[in-house]
Amino acid sequence: MTTGWDEERLADIAGRHGTPVHVLDVRRAERSADELLGALGGLGRPGRAYYSVKTNYLPHLCERFAARGLGADVVSGYELRAALRAGFAPGDIVFNGPVKTPEELALAVRNSVRVNIDGEHEIAALERAAAEAGTVAEVGIRLFPGLPVTASDDPAFLAQAERTARRGRFGWPTGSGQLARVLAAVDAARHLSLTAVHAHLGSQIVHPEPLLAALDPVLEEAARLGVREVNIGGGFGVPGILRPRGTDRSPGPGLDPATFLTAVDKRMTELGLGDAVLACEPGRLLVSDAMCLLTRVMSRKELPDARWLILDAGHHIAPWTGTGEVHRFTPLGREFSGDLTPWSLAGPLCYEADVHAPATDLPADLGIGDLLAMHDSGAYSLGRSNNFIRLRAGVVAIDGEREDLVWRAETDEDVFRFAVGVTA
Structure with a gap:
């Protein structure tokens, strides 16, 4: 199998810099970014791509992605500061993650960075920060459908995947009483405006059918709430690595983002989300x-x-x-x-x-x-x-x-x- 790398050049780099050493092909990364942005641009709705900074925070790479027109997905205060230094526009940064300190939330509000709420306590902290800043802060809400996003020929593996999906610790279950309580708290906050829903359902996902099925309750919730952006997360699988799933050692090629995004776009239109932004936040897809x-x-x-x-x-x-x-x-x-x-x-x-x-x-x-x-x-x-x-x-x-x-x-x-x- 061809790798596309200049093997003689790689050997020369190893001779000059020693080993072990990583080699980054900047143009490969830029091509991946351009292909993703092209796929989003070909949809019948606005699209947005946030680069998952946790995947690889190398400043040289982040600066290139910011210049290419990508936004940034961050999950900590230092990642947020790194994204701002790299040149990502504050309005093109989204702050995710299960733990955000009051200081980190205040930093996000001061910079007009949208926060996807993943803990009920974040609501009061965001309300205080927005009131002190004299602004109404846009926020999103993280959801999970409790459905697996993998396929395998091993029943035991699938049963474990289903149990894991039901026990998700990120966000709130779609259609649940817990979600209704959190949404009511956001609605009661005078300085917060709910504009997005967010879900991130796995990593190295290579089967589109279960991912589409799992996203459907998220899209239905987004339609009910009438939000302006639906962020389906990342986890899009790449062909260069293999994660065996039970006895299945050939789970298929990487997930084709253009085909998958087109399918999500179609379902959003069916649900009445015709004008909503379709956003995603891949990392591995862009840099693997x-x-x-x-x-x-x-x-x-x-x-x-x-x-x-x-x-x-x-x-x-x-x-x-x-x-x-x-x-x-x-x-x-x-x-x-x-x-x-x-x-x-x-x-x-x-x-x-x-x-x-x-x-x-x-x-x-x-x-x-x-x-x-x-x-x-x-x-x-x-x-x-x-x-x-x-x-x-x-x-x-x-x-x-x-x-x-x-x-x-x-x-x-x-x-x-x-x-x-x-x-x-």
Whole structure:
């Protein structure tokens, strides 16, 4: 399978910057943004795309997305401040998340950033902040339908997915008494105006049918409330990674956003939401394959029951890999044997779960010093990385012929800079 990356260039970057190191292809990310905006622009209604900043908060990337016309979805105060610094217009930022401090809510109100309410206590805090600012703050309400958004040939997996969906902790169940109470409180607040509904129903969703079915109660609630914007969240799956669902190891390609958004648009029209904005807030869809992680083989172990390649990139910088999320690996830097063999791939951490793949077919002659590219490292790598045992990796951005280090690798000094009271 072709990856679309210039493998010789990747090997050169690894030689100059060392490994492990992420490589960001800026133009890939921009193409993904343009395709999404084009799909929204082709609908018969206004559309809006908010980039999920938690997916990858790299300033170099956020600045490009802001310049491209995307809005921002943030879930903390520091993400809100980062989005404003990156150039996202305040009116194009939405503040989500289950915990928002009074100070963070006041910051959002002062900057005319809409807050999607996810906790009943937020209503009073928003009312106070808006009254102090002398304004009427636009707010949204987060909903969940209690329906699963996945498909599988494993009944046990589906039963667990249904239980998980019913126990959702984000927002309020559609059609519930709890939701009615919260809506009444918002309506009674003199300085708040409910203008949107919001739902985010999963991650790496690859089957459109259950997602459409789960969104239907959300769209019906939006029609009943007469809101100006319906935000269907993100979670749109990409083809570059695989999350096995029970015994189903081939859940299908990524979700096509243009086709899916067209289907949502049609249903909104049927429900009388003809003029409402259709908004979404993808992250993985925009950045997953725009980054790859370069890593070297540090050790090779051939045991009676396993053949291991130990890499210098582990779960400290690729926290999502393993049996729950399968990524592709490509060998780089030289000619390899055409003889493939199943290798177990692990990271360098002194930690048993630091395994990228229990078995993946790669050249039999891979050895110490050889270079591998781990694909689709753009989502949830930088923000979820840590310095457990090993240091965080840097990011090199390529933009045509241009190449820049846009996030330096961590140092020992960075790790211990927070120590207080150390005298030696």
